[in-house]
Amino acid sequence: MNYSLSFPGRIIFGAGTVKDLPGLIPADSRVLLVTGSHAEKDGLLEFMQQLLIGFEAVSVCGIESEPPLSEVDKLIQAGRYSSSTAIVAIGGGSVIDAAKTAAALIPLEGMTADYFYDRLQIQGKGLFFAALPTTAGTGAEITPNAVLTDTKVSIKKSIRHQGMFADVAIIDPELTYSCPPALTAASGLDAFTQAVESYISKGANTVSRLLAGKAASLLMANIVQACKAPLDAAARSAMAEGSMLGAMAFTQSGLGAVHGLAHPIGGKLKIAHGLCCAILLLPVLKANRPSCRQHFKELAQLCGFDSADDFLAGIADIEKKLNIPDTFKKFGLDEEHFDFILKNCRSGSMQKNPRKFNNPELLEILKGLC
Numbered sequence: 001m002n003y004s005l006s007f008p009g010r011i012i013f014g015a016g017t018v019k020d021l022p023g024l025i026p027a028d029s030r031v032l033l034v035t036g037s038h039a040e041k042d043g044l045l046e047f048m049q050q051l052l053i054g055f056e057a058v059s060v061c062g063i064e065s066e067p068p069l070s071e072v073d074k075l076i077q078a079g080r081y082s083s084s085t086a087i088v089a090i091g092g093g094s095v096i097d098a099a100k101t102a103a104a105l106i107p108l109e110g111m112t113a114d115y116f117y118d119r120l121q122i123q124g125k126g127l128f129f130a131a132l133p134t135t136a137g138t139g140a141e142i143t144p145n146a147v148l149t150d151t152k153v154s155i156k157k158s159i160r161h162q163g164m165f166a167d168v169a170i171i172d173p174e175l176t177y178s179c180p181p182a183l184t185a186a187s188g189l190d191a192f193t194q195a196v197e198s199y200i201s202k203g204a205n206t207v208s209r210l211l212a213g214k215a216a217s218l219l220m221a222n223i224v225q226a227c228k229a230p231l232d233a234a235a236r237s238a239m240a241e242g243s244m245l246g247a248m249a250f251t252q253s254g255l256g257a258v259h260g261l262a263h264p265i266g267g268k269l270k271i272a273h274g275l276c277c278a279i280l281l282l283p284v285l286k287a288n289r290p291s292c293r294q295h296f297k298e299l300a301q302l303c304g305f306d307s308a309d310d311f312l313a314g315i316a317d318i319e320k321k322l323n324i325p326d327t328f329k330k331f332g333l334d335e336e337h338f339d340f341i342l343k344n345c346r347s348g349s350m351q352k353n354p355r356k357f358n359n360p361e362l363l364e365i366l367k368g369l370c
C-alpha cells in the first residue's frame, strides 16, 4: 500500500497550550483575529487581545454558522484593508473555515465566489494561519479545506488546496469548557462520524486507520459525560484529542456517504452540520455494513464491543441519551427535496464510501428519514 501524509505545519495539543500561541506567530506580524460571536460576552475576545498584545492586531468578532460566501468576503476586506500578514482563528468550525479561506485569498485577486465556482484558482500558500478550535468536532483546524455555503442557491461545498493547511493548530481542551451541551453533542457526533467514516473509507491506509480507530473509541467513551459535565477535564480532553485524531485520519482517507448526504441536506434545510451527520449516521452505517464487514468488526472491537450489532446498538443508545432525532421530519425533509439531494451528494466524500450507492439505494435511505 502506497500513501503520503499531510498535516498542518505544527499541531500542539493539551490543556493550557493556547498560551504558546504568541511564540509561534512570526515577529512583526499584523494579525487579523477572527472569533465567534460569543467571544465578546465570554471574555475570550479580551483574553486573546491580551495574549496578542505584542502584535499589531485587528479583530473581527462573529461569523455566521455554515459560513456564507459573504462572511469570507467580510474577512478578506478586513485583511486587505489592514494589510494583515497573519490570521488567528479561534472558534468552531465555521469561524475556522471562514478564516482559513480568507488567509488563502487575502493575498490574491478576486473574492470568495471566484474560487468557490472555480473561476480563479488558489496559488500556493496564503497568509500565516493559526487555528484554535473551541469545539471538539469539525476538525477544521487540521484539514486543508473549508466548507462554505452559497446561500442564494443553497449550495454547500468545499474550497480545498494544500496551501490551506494551518501553519499552527493548537488544540487546547480548556477552550471547549464553555461549549454548551447541545453543541458538544452535535459537534462530538460529527467528530465520531468522521472517525467512523475514515476507518471504513476506501481511501484509508495503515496510519489513518490507527488514528481513526483511536479517535472513535475516545469519542464514543466520553461524549455523554462531556455533555453531562462540561467541566470534566478528563472527558473534555478525550473529546478534543479524539476530534483531533479523527481529523488527522480523515484528512488522509476522505470520508463517506454521511458527509456526502449531509452537505445538500444541511444546505437545503438549514440544519447545522454536526446534527445533520448525527441523524444520518445510523441509517448510512447500516446500509454500508455489508460492504465493510471486517473493518466494521475491527472498529466495534476498538470501541469495546463484541460485535457490529452491539456497536450499532451502542451508537443508538448514545444518540438517544443526547436527544438526537432519528429522522429529519421536524426539519421538513420531503420527497420534493430528493432531486436536489441526489444531484448534489456525489462529492469527494461519496466517492470514498465503501459501498457504491446508486440513486434508488440512496432514495431508500432518504425515504426512511422523512
Ligand SMILES: [Fe+2]
Pocket (backbone or CB within 6 Å): 138, 190, 191, 194, 259, 273, 277
Ligand atoms: Fe463533519
